[in-house]
Amino acid sequence: MLKATSAHLKSLGLTGPGLIIDEARARTNIRDMADKARRSGVVFRPHFKTHQSPAVARWFAAEGVDRITVSSVRMAEQFAETGWRDITIAFLLNPLEAPRVANLAAYLGRKGGRLGVTVDSVAAAKAAAGLDVDIWVKVDTGYGRTGVPWDATSRLDEVLAAIDRPAGLLTHAGQSYQARGHDEILEIHTRTVARLAGLRPGLKISIGDTPCCSTVPEFAGVDEIRPGNFVFYDLMQLQIGSCTENRMAAAAVCPVVGLYPERNRIVVHGGAVHLSKESLETGGRRIFGRLGTLHFPAGGRNIGLGGILDEAPVVSLSQEHGVIEGDGAITGQLAIGDLVLVWPVHSCLLGGLQDNVTILA
Amino acid sequence: MLKATSAHLKSLGLTGPGLIIDEARARTNIRDMADKARRSGVVFRPHFKTHQSPAVARWFAAEGVDRITVSSVRMAEQFAETGWRDITIAFLLNPLEAPRVANLAAYLGRKGGRLGVTVDSVAAAKAAAGLDVDIWVKVDTGYGRTGVPWDATSRLDEVLAAIDRPAGLLTHAGQSYQARGHDEILEIHTRTVARLAGLRPGLKISIGDTPCCSTVPEFAGVDEIRPGNFVFYDLMQLQIGSCTENRMAAAAVCPVVGLYPERNRIVVHGGAVHLSKESLETGGRRIFGRLGTLHFPAGGRNIGLGGILDEAPVVSLSQEHGVIEGDGAITGQLAIGDLVLVWPVHSCLLGGLQDNVTILA
Numbered sequence A, B: 001m002l003k004a005t006s007a008h009l010k011s012l013g014l015t016g017p018g019l020i021i022d023e024a025r026a027r028t029n030i031r032d033m034a035d036k037a038r039r040s041g042v043v044f045r046p047h048f049k050t051h052q053s054p055a056v057a058r059w060f061a062a063e064g065v066d067r068i069t070v071s072s073v074r075m076a077e078q079f080a081e082t083g084w085r086d087i088t089i090a091f092l093l094n095p096l097e098a099p100r101v102a103n104l105a106a107y108l109g110r111k112g113g114r115l116g117v118t119v120d121s122v123a124a125a126k127a128a129a130g131l132d133v134d135i136w137v138k139v140d141t142g143y144g145r146t147g148v149p150w151d152a153t154s155r156l157d158e159v160l161a162a163i164d165r166p167a168g169l170l171t172h173a174g175q176s177y178q179a180r181g182h183d184e185i186l187e188i189h190t191r192t193v194a195r196l197a198g199l200r201p202g203l204k205i206s207i208g209d210t211p212c213c214s215t216v217p218e219f220a221g222v223d224e225i226r227p228g229n230f231v232f233y234d235l236m237q238l239q240i241g242s243c244t245e246n247r248m249a250a251a252a253v254c255p256v257v258g259l260y261p262e263r264n265r266i267v268v269h270g271g272a273v274h275l276s277k278e279s280l281e282t283g284g285r286r287i288f289g290r291l292g293t294l295h296f297p298a299g300g301r302n303i304g305l306g307g308i309l310d311e312a313p314v315v316s317l318s319q320e321h322g323v324i325e326g327d328g329a330i331t332g333q334l335a336i337g338d339l340v341l342v343w344p345v346h347s348c349l350l351g352g353l354q355d356n357v358t359i360l361a
Helices: A002-011 A022-039 A054-062 A073-081 A095-110 A122-129 A153-159 A174-177 A182-197 A209-214 A234-238 B002-011 B023-040 B054-062 B072-079 B095-110 B122-129 B153-161 B174-178 B181-197 B212-216 B235-240
Strands: A016-022 A067-070 A086-092 A114-119 A134-140 A168-170 A206-207 A250-260 A263-271 A280-282 A285-288 A289-295 A305-317 A319-326 A341-345 A355-360 B019-022 B068-069 B086-091 B112-119 B134-140 B168-170 B204-207 B250-262 B267-268 B280-282 B285-287 B289-295 B304-315 B322-326 B339-344 B355-360
Touching: A002 A206, A002 A341, A016 A022, A016 A305, A022 A054, A022 A305, A022 A355, A067 A073, A067 A114, A073 A086, A073 A095, A086 A095, A086 A134, A086 B250, A086 B267, A095 A114, A095 A122, A114 A122, A122 A153, A134 A153, A168 B054, A174 A182, A174 A209, A174 A234, A182 A206, A209 A234, A234 A280, A234 B174, A250 B086, A263 A341, A285 A305, A289 A319, A305 A341, A319 A341, A355 B250, B002 B289, B002 B339, B019 B023, B019 B304, B023 B054, B023 B304, B023 B355, B068 B072, B072 B086, B072 B095, B086 B095, B086 B134, B095 B122, B112 B122, B112 B181, B112 B235, B122 B134, B122 B153, B134 B153, B174 B181, B174 B212, B174 B235, B181 B204, B181 B212, B212 B235, B267 B339, B285 B304, B304 B339
Parallel strands: A016 A355, A067 A086, A086 A114, A114 A134, A134 A168, A168 A206, B019 B355, B068 B086, B086 B112, B112 B134, B134 B168, B168 B204
Antiparallel strands: A016 A250, A250 A263, A250 A341, A263 A319, A280 A285, A289 A305, A289 A341, A305 A319, B019 B250, B250 B267, B250 B339, B267 B322, B280 B285, B289 B304, B289 B339, B304 B322
């Protein structure tokens, strides 16, 4: 299968590090999440930081999505340029960027759209107060990164007092990334919603992490969902239990540049700048990705991404090099100059591949 | 000092994540390495993958450098476009890129320059044989990543037999990154040179890692050096013992977006996409950077990068967020919207900041 994978990737004219997206899988991921949001009657405002791609953005539009989330002012500007009109920046407002935010808000306003920002302090709330934007208050429901702690009620009072008409309460339950399996994920989701529900009746509630949004059968007690990672999923989501292998929709394509069967190693052009040094612990070791293959349906059409070769993990990354472990059964199939697929640990951190994207349609 | 640092960075018009380079420090680093190479009578062919900046490249040119090293064909093309004529790609040749390499070699040849490539297999040697390039054979002197193992003499024979006139033997003693202190570094250097020296008398020898190149008093037994990281150094080089704090020449500038004195945390806009998730172990914990300050000389001129705040490490990174630990003495000096400096663990992995660079001259 490694030989056939390489041959097909070469037939597409690929030569070096790049990103492969399986359109059918990504569209399935998008459709399922959009359907669940629709059934639950909540706003689906997907996070676009994962793909940052105008092409993938159109697949969301095809499912009726017209409101999006981004994680920086720059990303908001970029998607505004490609026609998106209703954008929430779900990253704490940097007061130094207030003039730039005002400019973007005015642009979106002229187009009939709307910009949302996020704050968790009186200082940022005051900086946002002068802008024509929706202001969401970030609440920390247990992740411990940013947000007003859900039980710090007087601090929440102070922040809300600095805002004329808050858009609502927004959280990212990033603690779900520590969960393993549906039960643990659902427990986190239930606790997250409970911690927000009683805080300020009447204010909208927006939640956002992929593990919870992927796992709950329907959304109750919230008004909006903002997952992002689910469009591609990845090895980390698979480990958490938010997806199955056949939902993983993005992989790196890397050329084999070194083969060392005597020590069970393959070296590819595909390093920290391509995959990021994001890692996961599995079986007592740290890995940075896994080798994968294409899927060749009978009939030879609709070739897409396939499965994982569990026995071939990426065991180290330097700036441009990826080192993959593989015994003779793996190395024996490969030659210098072959192309392989590498499943990433975290698909949100593939920015270094974004100028070389291939879509398997 | 944090207040003054923020005020000065704001006075430069900075607002968001960016890279700050201290020109005086970087030029000192370049000059010292160039001088040592000159004294030792070896070719100084610095690796440009660390900075990837035309501006920094000119500081090398000012020290007489006209031969450079890069780690990809694309990087070679980029520096060729800005006038560099003698370039070695010190990354194993990907045979699929042979046409692109041929094209670049022809371009450099027309300009009176020369392209070098690196191989460690018969397959890659054959792919290179048809090109008008210098062919270096990569030797593994103990790092264990790529290269013909120094003691695999028959394999070296096979690779050399496939090359008409090899340019020489090239190694990267990356094992020096595991060393701590001058003695351990020098031991690795001595062993590296010894392993290459006897291999093929008459062939040139090129070495490249920053710890060894920074530490040896002079270069004996080699013909060329290719360090890269030394231009900026970083926390990892400081931990290894290759540099002193006042040689570190590049830091990230990040806005404070969240302040949580109740749990000794500061959150900045500066995450994995900016600093990379490269980490180091220190005092039993994993850190991703450290807070820093500017240096304000008496008289108010020549403001440059300053020192490290050891008590304020970056304890976690997500895509856009950096989480810094700091007690009341740190958080008490900071406000939302202040700018801070973050020293990186590995200055070669700051590509996400390269479109927003400020030079302190």
